[in-house]
Amino acid sequence: QVQLAESGGGLVQAGGSLRLSCAASGRTLSHGAMAWFRQSPGKGREFVSSITWLGGRRYYADSVKGRFTISKDNFQNTLTLQMNSLNPEATAIYYCASTPAREIFTTENKYDHWGQGTQVTVSS
Numbered sequence: 001q002v003q004l005a006e007s008g009g010g011l012v013q014a015g016g017s018l019r020l021s022c023a024a025s026g027r028t029l030s031h032g033a034m035a036w037f038r039q040s041p042g043k044g045r046e047f048v049s050s051i052t053w054l055g056g057r058r059y060y061a062d063s064v065k066g067r068f069t070i071s072k073d074n075f076q077n078t079l080t081l082q083m084n085s086l087n088p089e090a091t092a093i094y095y096c097a098s099t100p101a102r103e104i105f106t107t108e109n110k111y112d113h114w115g116q117g118t119q120v121t122v123s124s
Contacts, residue, residue: 002026002113004096009118014087016122022079022096022115032100034072034079037108038092038120045095049081050104059104063089086122093117 008020020036035050049060049070058070069082079096097111105111 002098004098004113004115006094006096006115006118009094009120011121011123012086014122014124016086017082017084018086018120020081020083020094020096020118020120022081024077024079024098032098033102033104034070035097035099035104035106035111036070036079036081036094037097038090038094039117040089040092045108046092047106047108048094050106051079052104053102057104059106061106083120086120088122088124090120090122093119 003025005023006020008018012018033050033052036048037045038048039045047061048064049068051058051070051072055072067085072079095117096115098113099111
């Protein structure tokens, strides 16, 4: 069983930065792809970014490309999301997710383990 725990959320002004972390236990991250999703009030869960099991390929939603950076440390069993130039549209609960597959996906049904989420609020 995999347990994922996000941290690093908070309140930030527009234009600011936050760094989210996801700690994994129960299984190392080196054997599967990981991803970040987010969910704003009244909306469905939205893909943000994903990374392959070795970190060689990364994929971003168009809305965050150039501002967010995903990375993973298989030794530390952590996944991170560096978020820069934040805007109020980024306000959401951010979730990390994992899959045993080595390829990356953008749909949530491909991921079998999820964290509890961390709230990010961007004020204008």
